[in-house]
Amino acid sequence: MTTLLNTIDHVFAKKVCSEHQNKPDELLEILHEIQVQEGFLSDRVLRTVSKSLNLSRAEVHGVVSFYHDFKKEKQAENVIKICRAEACQAVDVDKLIADVESYYDIKMDNGGGKVSLETIFCLGNCALGPAVLYKNDLYGRVTLKAVQKMIASTKGVKEQ
Numbered sequence: 001m002t003t004l005l006n007t008i009d010h011v012f013a014k015k016v017c018s019e020h021q022n023k024p025d026e027l028l029e030i031l032h033e034i035q036v037q038e039g040f041l042s043d044r045v046l047r048t049v050s051k052s053l054n055l056s057r058a059e060v061h062g063v064v065s066f067y068h069d070f071k072k073e074k075q076a077e078n079v080i081k082i083c084r085a086e087a088c089q090a091v092d093v094d095k096l097i098a099d100v101e102s103y104y105d106i107k108m109d110n111g112g113g114k115v116s117l118e119t120i121f122c123l124g125n126c127a128l129g130p131a132v133l134y135k136n137d138l139y140g141r142v143t144l145k146a147v148q149k150m151i152a153s154t155k156g157v158k159e160q
């Protein structure tokens with residue numbers, strides 16, 4: 001079904017491709033720009049990009065699937081990215097994850113809802129693990145209490 005919303009994302013995707021002269025070697029930049037604007041990459045957008053760049057849909061889907069940061073579905077309004085690389089593992093990031101999952105009744109890498117948790121590998125804050133990225137701010141030595149504060153400070157999200 002065509003709605004005004006997915007027509008707009010289609011038009012925007014065409015515009016971005018055109019600004020990049022429809023160059024296939026600029027696929028990553030194009031996808032990134034579209035995702036920043038739209039929040040995710042819909043199937044319709046990916047079809048538009050593949051047509052505009054004269055790439056197969058499999059090639060475009062392959063790139064989107066390969067890079068963890070490209071999203072094919074609408075994301076939660078508040079995404080907490082938690083580092084699961086070695087240094088953070090060493091300071092028991094798994095306990096932090098279990099605490100947050102349990103407190104908010106959410107699952108890691110499960111998307112949706114007002115708040116979601118996403119795995120990320122190394123934020124360059126290894127000496128201060130567990131490290132978390134939230135709304136482009138980096139946090140170190142994060143505890144459940146710190147996560148509760150982050151979420152409570154976000155307008156429109158009520159602390160549970």
Ligand code: FES
Nearest residue numbers: 083088123125126
């Ligand atoms: S290992 Fe977690 S920030 Fe580097």
